[in-house]
Each structure stands twice: as structure tokens, then as C-alpha cells.
Amino acid sequence: MSGVGSFVGIDLGGTKIRGVLADGEGRILASRQEPTGASEGSKAVFATLASIAASLVEEGRAAGRAPLAVGVGAPGPLDAERGIILVTENLPFVDFPLGPSLEARLGLPVKLDNDGCAAAMGEYLYGAGRGADPLVYVTASTGIGGGAIIGGRPLRGRGSNALEVGHMTLLPEGPECKCGNRGCAEALASGTAIAARAEEAVLAASSGGRPTSLSSCPRLGAEEVFREAGRGDAVAELIVSEALAYLGICVANLATLFDPELIVIGGGLCRSGERLFEAVRLAVRSRCSKAVSGTLRILPAGLGEDSGALGAAALAAQAACGDQAG
């Protein structure tokens, strides 16, 4: 995989599309990022993704390291074999042939994979998880996702939809999730869930409920809720502590099922820092058997925002070089 060739990896997220040009050892040669613009429809999102990929391909060629393949990590469910995004909750795609369309546009092989699977591979090969096996990766962001590496290979499942961590039921009669189920991890512990609880709290405050400083925030995202909690607002504090408790249960369940050596947590919510990791470690200690929790390490993602894109590049490289892992 080393030498003059290179690989393009794209991480297609609900809020941003991130692309990297990387060599076969995971060194980033160039990167690009654009807002996803999910509200503008599937054609516009695809155009942005394709233009990021095309410019990275061009840059690779110009530097004498022509890319050999392109990997895309996308939210599921997918038909990874045929390169189709079946349906997504935070993106406007339904039965969208992203792989074939991008291949036609770039003239290069494109490997579509689950975004959690790609990020897990990125962390396993180049990030916090080097050599740790089994490794479970959890992303806590707008949504909640994940991936697992077992015996050096990503666990894909029958249809590349394994590790849909965000749709594990944690509270059977809990709040409704976009997926139609109730009490999913994503409906309880994601950035979107935190923002939804904040809006409910503001609404309650406006009709005589408990007052909260959230009422004076011009924008109500997870970041603002964490900030107001930090400033001592009791309502924001309750929202944050509940969400992190559920994230902890989610991670504890993954530990109980996979008995991993390492769990890596990435995604925007990690910007809340040590508080998140404390909550997760507490849940694991109190809910898992000692045989599982005693040796388990829990670490923040080592590649920051590049886990998914670098992992997608690595999976494309493996596919192109005939090592169809998993």
C-alpha cells in the first residue's frame, strides 16, 4: 500500500463533509471540508461530496501521487456491496447509488462503507486504538454511531449495518427516535437529544415551569447546553447529566457484549471533555462485570475529526489491494 500511490477518504456527516488525501500509512497529504447542506437535497449534497473528492484526486495527481481508490464512510443503513445509501436520518438520501455515481464521476473505484466502521478502522490503524483488539468505536455527535474491529477486521454484519449503536434501545418507553423506535441511545444521549430536551425546558419555563438560563440562548445546541450547565444552570445541568448517564449505559452495554480491549469515543460531544469520560467510566464500573471492566480502557479518539475520513481511505486501500477485510 505504500509507495507513490495514495487514497482519498471521505466522511459524509450530517453537518459536514470531510475529505482527506492519504498515503498507504495513513499520513494525511491534504484535506478539505465543506458544510453538508443537508437541507438542499441529495443532488446538492452529492455535488459537494464529489467536488471535494475530485479536488483531492486532482491534488494527488498534481503531486505525482495519483489516488488509486476512494473510500466513503456514510451513515447507514447501506447496501455497501452495491454502493447504495438506503435511507438516512440526517441526510436527504433514499436508495441513493452514491458509490456508482461517484465512480462514474471520478473514474476511480469507490468503496462505500458504514461511517462508524470507517472511523473504527481509522482509530484502529492510526489513532488511539493501534494494536487494540477487539476495539469498539463510538461516535457521540449529532447522532450516535459506532464500529468494531475484531481480529483486525471491521465487523460489518450481513448488510454492513452492524454497530448501529445509536439505535440500541436503552429505555423501552423512552422518547421517540427519528427511526420510529422509542428510547434509542440516539434519542437519549445525542447532541440532537440534548438540544430537544433544552427546547422542552425552555418551553416549560415560558409557561411557568422552572426558570433556566437556556431561555436566553439565541441558539440551542448541545454546546450551549453544556456551557450553561458549566455556568451553574440547574436545568441545563440535569439535561447534561441525564444524557451522559445514558451514553454511559450505551457504552457499558457495548462492553458487556464485546468484552473489548479498548473503547474509543469520538464525535462532537467529546469536546465537553473529561466530564463525558467520567460519566462513561462510572457507568462501565457500575454496570459491567469486573472481568470486563477491570481491563477495559476507554479513550478519546486520537485522530480527532479525521477518524472517519482516514478510515474510509484505509478501507478503500484494502479493497483496492484485494484484502477485502471483514
Next chain:
Amino acid sequence: MSGVGSFVGIDLGGTKIRGVLADGEGRILASRQEPTGASEGSKAVFATLASIAASLVEEGRAAGRAPLAVGVGAPGPLDAERGIILVTENLPFVDFPLGPSLEARLGLPVKLDNDGCAAAMGEYLYGAGRGADPLVYVTASTGIGGGAIIGGRPLRGRGSNALEVGHMTLLPEGPECKCGNRGCAEALASGTAIAARAEEAVLAASSGGRPTSLSSCPRLGAEEVFREAGRGDAVAELIVSEALAYLGICVANLATLFDPELIVIGGGLCRSGERLFEAVRLAVRSRCSKAVSGTLRILPAGLGEDSGALGAAALAAQAACGDQAG
């Protein structure tokens, strides 16, 4: 693995110990079963297990098919590498060197493995799961356990404690589990949980609560609760339907995390028949993405009570023949 040799497999359960003598293709040549007698202490349980194993070894030798290795499937957590049962909830073992003790007694290599892992392998090789990959196995009995086969190999995890299905949290503030956690699958949906709910209901009835025919049962096990529900007792019916709903959520979470081709369900609760499978299929349909549930098959164990013992024999055979799967 075929030819004149044979293998002994032992399934160490909370209520019974089952042993088989099998050839390399999973054909059962002989079997033995004894009550575990868990209340009599670890020495007595080990003596029963060792005597079952010894008599099967003897029988194999007498038939000219001397066993080459012995496999034991035991409830975790384990230190499988060193052959030690660390602690169990339904058995009197703490840090018990079952593997070395049995090797010393029999003069044969002994492979200790997680009981769920062994049963999953049994079903994968010889039972309902032939050729289905990934395969997830769930046992619903006194306790709840499981195993997974991925790429033909059992998912063991770092310390052979993966797939502790019964200790997945399904209801964060739910009833206390023997493990110390709250709202575990085992505390909500196992035979033990059903019996505990029945006892609570009988107690409630005796102090002026809702009357129930359970009050006149001399023994209150899961079997009696299913029977009274079938006869129209509304209290028993509620207990059964709640437990099966939680079992369904448990299985749905496994489907969401593993995206398996097949989920096999074994264990004593399956004697309740189609009702259990209907509840599980309903939960999977309503809680999993269509990409996962659409192609997923859910089947009863094909080997009945022999999944664990046959799988333990197969894992011992793999270990003896150098194919240290997983």
C-alpha cells in the same frame, strides 16, 4: 477431526450438567446428564462434572474411539486461557481452576470456554445455524446468555467474556440483578425473573392485591407462570407478556449491533413455544431498521439441549487440532 478419535463436551448449567461423547462431525455417540446440585458446593459440583466426563472418556475408549480432548462450556466470567471460572451467579465457583483440575483427573487436554460461545458454535456447526454468518445465539433459561460466530469464529472478546447478553441494561432503573446492576436482561426476562415476579404477585394477592391462580401453585417457576397464563390468569399473563417483551428488546438490540444473518434462541423458556418467537419477532420488526430486520432469520435451537455440550466438544476439537479459532 474425523476418524477413530472422539471428543467429550460438557455443558455446565445452573440446574444440570450435560455431557456428550461426539465424533469430529458432531455425531453424538453417547450422552450423560446429572443435576448440578449447586447448593452442595463447588467440590460436589466438580465431582459430578468430572464423573460424567470420566465415564464418557471410558465409554469412548471401550468403543475403540478414545477421546482426544474435553471441552467444557461454563457460565462466565472466566479466565478461559488459564481454565478458571472467576465467579458465577448460579454456581458455587469463585476463582475455581476447573480446566487444570479436570486435566489432572482425566489426563486429557481440557478446553474451558464460555457456555454461550460453546452453544453458538454447536448451533453454527451442527444445528439451526449451519452456514449462517454472522450468527448470534441467545439462551433464555434460568439465566440469559449468548454467543456470536463471526467469520466462522466465536467472538470471545479480550477475556472470553463477550456476549454476556443477560447483563445488557434494558431498563436503567429496573429491578436489581444478582450481578449488582439494575435492569439487566436477566433481571427482566429470565426464568428466574419470571419466578420472582410471580412471587411478588402472590405476596401482593395475599395482602389484598389482585387475586391470581398463581397463589395456589405449590411451586412457582417460569413453567407454572406460563401454564397459568395459558389458562387465562390475567396476572400470570401480564408477567409473561412483560418478560417476553424484554426478551424481544434484548434480541432486537443484538440484531442492531451485529446485523446477523440468523439469531438462534435456545434454553428452557423456548418450551413456551411459538409465543416466545412471536414476541421476539415483533420487537425486532418494531425496533430495528428494515435493513437489519428485513433479511434476519430467527429460529429455535436445532440441537435442543445439546447445543452447549456439542459446541464445547467442537471447540475442544479445534483447540486440540491447532485451529485455535477466535
